[in-house]
Amino acid sequence: MSMSSKQVSWTSIELVCSSRKRRTLLFDPRVCLDGETLDTERPLLIAFHGGSGQAEQMEKLTGFMALGGEQNFFVAYPQGINRGWNDGRDLPHRREIDDVEFIVKLVQHLCESFPIDRQRVFACGISNGGFFAQYLAVRAPGLIAAVASVAATVHEPMFNGEPPAEPVAIMFVVGKDDPVVPFCGGDIELARKKAGRVVRFDQGLNYWIAANHADSHCVETVLPLLNDEDGTRVVKRVFSVSETQKLEGKPLVVCIVEGGGHAWPLGWQYYREKFIGRTSTQFETSSEIVRFFLDQTS
Numbered sequence: 001m002s003m004s005s006k007q008v009s010w011t012s013i014e015l016v017c018s019s020r021k022r023r024t025l026l027f028d029p030r031v032c033l034d035g036e037t038l039d040t041e042r043p044l045l046i047a048f049h050g051g052s053g054q055a056e057q058m059e060k061l062t063g064f065m066a067l068g069g070e071q072n073f074f075v076a077y078p079q080g081i082n083r084g085w086n087d088g089r090d091l092p093h094r095r096e097i098d099d100v101e102f103i104v105k106l107v108q109h110l111c112e113s114f115p116i117d118r119q120r121v122f123a124c125g126i127s128n129g130g131f132f133a134q135y136l137a138v139r140a141p142g143l144i145a146a147v148a149s150v151a152a153t154v155h156e157p158m159f160n161g162e163p164p165a166e167p168v169a170i171m172f173v174v175g176k177d178d179p180v181v182p183f184c185g186g187d188i189e190l191a192r193k194k195a196g197r198v199v200r201f202d203q204g205l206n207y208w209i210a211a212n213h214a215d216s217h218c219v220e221t222v223l224p225l226l227n228d229e230d231g232t233r234v235v236k237r238v239f240s241v242s243e244t245q246k247l248e249g250k251p252l253v254v255c256i257v258e259g260g261g262h263a264w265p266l267g268w269q270y271y272r273e274k275f276i277g278r279t280s281t282q283f284e285t286s287s288e289i290v291r292f293f294l295d296q297t298s
Contacts, residue, residue: 047124049129062286071294107143141164147171149170151175173264239252259278
């Protein structure tokens with residue numbers, strides 16, 4: 001368990017969805033207020049674990065509960081059935097599971113039961129969880145105010161399917177040397193097991209630029225190094241919305257980790273490097289995702 005998990009606690013919530021019991025770990029920021037109450041409704045950040053992962057591991061990877069305690073927002077870690085999510089890739093072992101329905105029910109339940117701002121519900125995830133966060137934004141328009149997808153670009157079924165009905169602010173954090181979800185497109189593969197295909201990252205980016213009515217020209221910055229011996233660096237690209245599209249469009253932020261693998265930068269090396277590549281220490285992923293989310297509704 002992470003340091004943040006030792007300092008703060010979560011509650012386990014169970015919902016029944018499609019006759020299945022579904023579990024979610026919830027962090028309530030009021031536990032850090034020493035008896036004080038929240039004077040306003042607070043944001044909710046939903047974080048989806050990757051394939052073969054668990055809700056508890058997602059907290060260890062991200063440390064979002066500590067950030068939630070500092071900045072007064074709720075954090076939910078749902079658990080996928082058989083440790084995965086139906087993210088629209090039409091994989092045989094997941095196609096009968098309606099995870100979108102589950103998250104819609106979960107958001108409704110949490111907003112009715114806790115002082116959560118319905119207009120500030122955010123979703124992020126890594127790998128299978130990142131694909132699902134994007135899929136959720138497409139399949140449940142208006143549910144999520146912003147999305148962050150880590151180690152997950154755009155898979156072929158999404159790219160070839162119906163575009164999002166509504167734009168949604170989105171942030172990508174992707175490794176340019178990711179051996180699982182290839183930056184240049186191709187098979188999604190881990191330990192010789194294939195699980196669908198992704199388009200080239202630039203194609204997936206154009207999909208979201210069009211969906212968000214964002215400017216195709218970006219502001220690019222090479223971020224300062226946090227660790228001189230890391231062997232990676234991060235290039236940040238910001239695609240804004242023009243003045244004429246501000247009412248209809250949403251921005252995109254892209255952080256490309258050169259030399260980075262299938263990982264959560266500054267997270268723990270959850271699997272052997274020879275299979276997932278290098279975990280960069282050059283980017284504070286969790287803090288930057290929170291900053292991006294809160295900026296969208298400030």
